[in-house]
Amino acid sequence: MLKGKSFIIVMALLFALTLVAGGVLAAAEDIAVIVKTNSSSYWQVVNKGAQAAAKELGIKITYDGPAAETDINGQVSMVENAINRQVKGIVLAPCDPKGLVKVAERAKAQKIALIGIDSALDTRCDSFLTTNNVAAGKKAAQELIKRAGTTGKVALMLYVAGAGSCVDRAKGFTDEIKARTKMTIVGPYYSESDSAKALNQMTDVLASNPDLKAVFAANEPTAIGVAKAIDESGKAGKLVAIGFDGAPILQQYVEKGVLQGIMVQSPYNMGYLGVKAAWDKMKGKKIKAFIDTGVFGVTTQNIKTDEAQKALGNK
Known part of the structure; x- marks a missing residue:
């Protein structure tokens, strides 16, 4: 012992x-x-x-x-x-x-x-x-078409070329626009997920396309820059703008009518x-090969609803 x-x-x-x-x-x-x-x-x-x-x-x-x-x-x-x-x-x-x-x-x-x-x-x-980013891009196009109609110019503002989500959102959006409208797509432009770059790009697009009817901004930094450009140019409400993601500043732009909608992921x-x-x-344990985490369209019409507020993470 x-x-x-x-x-x-x-x-x-x-x-x-x-x-x-x-x-x-x-x-x-x-x-x-x-x-x-x-x-x-x-x-x-x-x-x-x-x-x-x-x-x-x-x-x-x-x-x-x-x-x-x-x-x-x-x-x-x-x-x-x-x-x-x-x-x-x-x-x-x-x-x-x-x-x-x-x-x-x-x-x-x-x-x-x-x-x-x-x-x-x-x-x-x-x-x-x-x-499902293809489906999300398609949904964004549908929201845009509801408000902008089926003719005119639409700007496609993307983020990182080759990134899987970017490629899929662009595909879903452009496929729907081509299938359901006669709209002319301006772009695509790639912001590199830099809001300042997106702001400059959108400012140039607005200047060179005074007849622009609509725009789709495919992720959070891009949508922030695009919305700021629209706001600063005095074009808010004069063209249809659909963004992506639910950052607080994007919610504010929807409430102000600078953006008419944002596609909110989870x-x-x-x-x-x-x-x-x-x-x-x-x-x-056995796990699923694919899990769709969903997307919700938050618009100027529904942003105050409980369902939208939950999707935005505010409730």
Whole structure:
């Protein structure tokens, strides 16, 4: 039997080993949530959903994203760092469908649960959670046609060329416009998800197309810049403008009539359900290959309704 100092030393060693084992266990249960950028309120809502899921599950997650959506190399480095930390799950909103393939496949080779959110990746994820962006683009076109009619010019203001969500929204929108109207599409223009650039682009479009009848701005930063350009030019209410995402400033533009509608996704669900899917995969449970997180059209007519306020996350 151990006595005195020997007993204390052994117990201290056992305690230390327990702490180490606990640390290894915590690391084994870690999920990295890596989004396109930290500079958008949209992704902060994704983080809220992810953190809520982590709290509910009693697990640790990390959250990160580059300063700009165009920083593909920066996002690749973040995924590489997560792999090197030996996380067991990654929830990824890829900045580029091709640029993240190699590092995503490295994660899969390491048996890390890989959950894609928001934008497609040109390699198979264990599950992919997003708005059906083709359907969302189509819905945006339908809202625009209701108000602008079927003739005249419509500007197409996009964000990052090649990004999966951008490609799909543009397809849904243009296909619907071509199928149902005789409208002429002006553009597309790519803002690189920079509101200032979108503002300048829209200002130029308005100046060179005084007869412009409508515009579709396909994501949050682009819609903010486009709405500001319309407001500053005195064109509010004189052309139909449909935006995307539900940032507070975009809600204000809808209430003022600068924008006639915004297509609102569910970024909260992307974060919440993304973390849950990663956890289920880590635990060996069967998960769905695709989960549609939905879209809701908030307009000048319905923005005050309970349904719209819930979609915007205000209730």
